Amino acid sequence: MAEDPVSLPGEFALIARHFRRLAGPGALDLSDDAALLDPPAGRQLVLAADAMVAGVHFLPDDPPETIGRKLLRVNLSDLAAMGAAPLGYLMTTALPRDLPADWLGRFVDGLAADQAEFGLSVLGGDTVSTPGPVALSLTILGTVTPGAALRRGGARPGDSLWVSGSIGDGALGLLVLQGKLPADAAGHLAERYRLPRPRLALGQALAGLARAAMDVSDGLVQDLGHLCRAAGCGAVLRSAEVPLSPAAAALVAADPALLALCLTGGDDYELLFAAPPEADAQVLQRAAIAGAPVTRIGRFEAGPPEVHVPDTTGMPLRLPQGGWSHF
Known part of the structure; x- marks a missing residue:
């Protein structure tokens, strides 16, 4: 049974309130220190990571829904470049304490919408506070047929x-x-x-x-x-x-x-x-x-x-x- 967010310390209550609904089976309800994942049989893992910082990768007043979706999508783009299919992701959020009350809920709403569209879920991560600005990092996991990944180095003259x-x-x-x-x-x-x-x-x-x-x-x-x-x-x-x-x-x-x-x-x-x-x-x-x-x-x-x-x-x-x- 999931813990009641009201009875949890601040960070864990925040995770339970906002991020638990994004979790897939391997995430263990975000209640453990790590996820357990069984890759699909006969597939090779593909991993990539990207970070986004307010004022550099997005405007501070951008809608939180689009910030969450952009964070996921730029990582999905790395999978696309390898010819991979998405499997799941880990995410770290560094958030100022003075964020508007509804910011995180709207951020997660955006992630939930894109999880449904692209067929993946969160596996875990970390949430910390920062004096600012908002800083976000996501590690994406995908799979590809062994030996079939697209690479950067194969172009030939005449191509x-x-x-x-x-x-x-x-x-x-x-x-x-x-x-x-x-x-x-x-x-x-x-x-x-x-x-x-x-x-x-x-x-x-x-x-x-x-x-x-x-x-x-x-x-x-x-x-x-x-x-x-x-x-x-x-x-x-x-x-x-x-x-x-x-x-x-x-x-x-x-x-x-x-x-x-x-x-x-x-x-x-x-x-x-x-x-x-x-x-x-x-x-x-x-x-x-x-x-x-x-x-x-x-x-x-x-x-x-x-x-x-x-x-x-x-x-x-x-x-x-x-x-x-x-x-």
Whole structure:
């Protein structure tokens, strides 16, 4: 029988009141020091971790529901990049004592909604207090068929370069929310910043077809550079082919300088991947079945691990930075 939250010390009462409803079978009702988990037979574990801090990864006044969902989704995006299916997660929350009374309940509401959507549950974690700001960390567990995980290092010269969805909405959405950029489609851009779309079905569909993959979190150009370094080859990224949402395209049409931000701003959480050119039709077919739009935006080429970004005239596009860095 679960303990009555009223009779528990403060931290444990908070866990019982808010987090227990997120727990799955392996979590042991969040009443022990660790979880017990039996991985599915014949599957390999995939683990990843991401942290989010108020004022860095989300705005302090963002709705708590979207903060919880974003925390889970950026980690699910890491699973998608490996072609893995979600299994469960561990979470640590560092929360100021002066948070609004309903903040944590709404945060958990968001997590509960996405647990139901993506089919996983919390296994455990830790809750501590902090003088601020809110700091959150999540470790995700997934599974994949042994030997089938997508990796960063397999691209070869001549391979096609693909990306899912649209690029730039997250970076533009942040500026909209900060009041730095007016936009008729502010709602769409803000939602794309607050609620990434982990491409789990696409990642799994690309198993055995894509030679390399990763998710775009720190900027398209910078993350493509990671693929190039892992593979030991270069890449040409055709800026005119990069897919933009109608909202982003309208802003870029009004101010072409914003294209550089779309290419380097990050917070896209789309899949960037390499596939042999003879598999282009298969890529499109599998993406359609997975319900994820994909666009061929360039190619890998022999040479140093550098990213070349020509404009519509073939001249190098001027980019003020390659992408986001914490340090």
